[in-house]
Amino acid sequence: MTGLVYKSTGSWYTVKSEQGDFIECRIKGKFRIKGIKSTNPIAVGDVVDYEIDETSDAITGTIFNIHERKNYIVRKSVNLSHQMHIIASNIDRVFLLITINNPPTTFNFIDRFLVTAEAYGIETILVFNKIDTFDEATLDEQLYMQHVYQEIGYKCLRVSSTEMKGIEKLKEMMIDKVSMFSGHSGVGKSTLVNAMEPTLHLKTKTISEASKQGQHTTTFAEMYDLAFGARIIDTPGIKGFGVVDMEPVEISGYFPEFFKLKDQCKFNNCIHKDEPKCAVKDALEKDEIAWSRYNSYLKLLEGDDENYRTDNYDEDRKESDKTRGL
Numbered sequence: 037m038t039g040l041v042y043k044s045t046g047s048w049y050t051v052k053s054e055q056g057d058f059i060e061c062r063i064k065g066k067f068r069i070k071g072i073k074s075t076n077p078i079a080v081g082d083v084v085d086y087e088i089d090e091t092s093d094a095i096t097g098t099i100f101n102i103h104e105r106k107n108y109i110v111r112k113s114v115n116l117s118h119q120m121h122i123i124a125s126n127i128d129r130v131f132l133l134i135t136i137n138n139p140p141t142t143f144n145f146i147d148r149f150l151v152t153a154e155a156y157g158i159e160t161i162l163v164f165n166k167i168d169t170f171d172e173a174t175l176d177e178q179l180y181m182q183h184v185y186q187e188i189g190y191k192c193l194r195v196s197s198t199e200m201k202g203i204e205k206l207k208e209m210m211i212d213k214v215s216m217f218s219g220h221s222g223v224g225k226s227t228l229v230n231a232m233e234p235t236l237h238l239k240t241k242t243i244s245e246a247s248k249q250g251q252h253t254t255t256f257a258e259m260y261d262l263a264f265g266a267r268i269i270d271t272p273g274i275k276g277f278g279v280v281d282m283e284p285v286e287i288s289g290y291f292p293e294f295f296k297l298k299d300q301c302k303f304n305n306c307i308h309k310d311e312p313k314c315a316v317k318d319a320l321e322k323d324e325i326a327w328s329r330y331n332s333y334l335k336l337l338e339g340d341d342e343n344y345r346t347d348n349y350d351e352d353r354k355e356s357d358k359t360r361g362l
Contacts, residue, residue: 037097041082042259049078049099050258051086061086061097078102079122080257080269081214107156109216124216124257124269129209130160131193133219133228134181136174138166141220143181147291147332149218150190154290155282161191161209165224168196184326188293197224197231207232210266214259218271229270233262238270287336288316293325294333309337 039059043050049061063078078084078099085101108125132149134141146162153160162185164178182192193209195202206228209215217225226238257271288294288308298306300315308316308330319325 037087038083038085038103040259041078041080041084043256044076044078044080045256046076049084051084051097051099059086059088059095059097061099064098064100075121079108079125080259081105081108081125081127083126107158109152109156109158109218111152123218123271126214127158127216127269128213130158130216130218131163131206132160133163133165133217133223133225135164135166135220135223136170136178136181138169139220139222141223143184143328144332144335145220146185147329148336151282151287151290151336154292161193163193163195163206163228165195165197165228167194167201168199184328187326188329195228197227200231203228203231207264207266210262210264210268212265214267214269216269216271221272225270229260229268232264232268233260235263236260282336284337287333291329291333293319293329307337309334 037053039051039053041049042052042058047062049063051059051061053059061084082105083103084099085103086097086099089096089098105125107127109123109127109130110120111123130153132146134146150160162182164182167175167178170178178194182194186192193202193206195206197203217229219225230236230238257269259267259269261267282290284307285305288298294308294316297315297319301308301311302313303311306314306316308314316325316330320327320330
């Protein structure tokens with residue numbers, strides 16, 4: 037039998053059958069170690085083959101095959117730096133939720149996420165959430181950040197779950213698609229899903245006043261069927277986002293504004309760092325490329341995988357101010 041994985045807890049997987057029934061399944065023992073480098077060999081969004089366990093009192097199943105994925109999005113495992121964790125697979129669109137200071141989302145974090153999504157061919161839309169909480173300074177910062185990414189070509193939305201602003205536009209972009217919501221803990225992923233589908237009653241928590249960081253409410257990735265003809269994968273909040281298996285020479289290819297200038301560089305293998313007559317560095321000096329983006333690129337190039345949630349926030353703001361001439 038074939039089904040779609042709706043939830044993964046690491047040991048049990050909730051699979052929706054072709055008939056619409058939900059079956060709790062485990063992985064066949066040997067399947068777990070067959071050349072799979074990720075900490076979770078099966079992810080939400082996977083299409084799998086399973087068989088019903090006839091010996092169990094409850095109706096359970098055993099997964100024995102995973103179908104080829106059209107795409108997936110990964111990050112480095114929290115505890116095992118040389119392994120990856122598959123966040124979700126077979127995604128049509130990712131909506132990356134961004135908040136300015138409640139909690140702060142940095143340029144570095146956004147750029148690392150976008151690079152990974154570009155590498156796996158997944159369209160990402162930036163969703164600036166909690167716009168109802170902005171004061172004048174926060175609004176200025178948000179609009180600047182939005183400008184940076186719209187200039188590159190990324191779609192951006194501004195939403196408020198509490199005031200229902202932008203919600204209908206967001207729903208329109210999700211119809212007939214499998215979408216994933218991602219972002220830091222506390223950016224309002226579950227609250228936003230509840231705003232679109234109130235009957236789900238997903239758990240939410242408030243931001244810690246001491247740290248201005250979110251508290252985890254979604255423990256495991258889970259897919260939901262929405263009444264307006266969409267599927268959403270709600271994911272646990274991501275604190276840091278280490279990219280996986282990228283050679284230095286290929287990283288610039290996942291920065292669209294860098295890639296467009298690549299053939300104008302003097303050297304074909306230019307990595308836009310120390311080489312002379314580099315079109316990317318020339319564009320940077322002319323303020324045609326945001327300094328925040330170049331800063332993120334250099335950190336990726338150097339393999340700097342430290343936590344980007346708070347340590348680099350002030351640095352990101354300085355780069356933003358430099359780009360704006362402040």
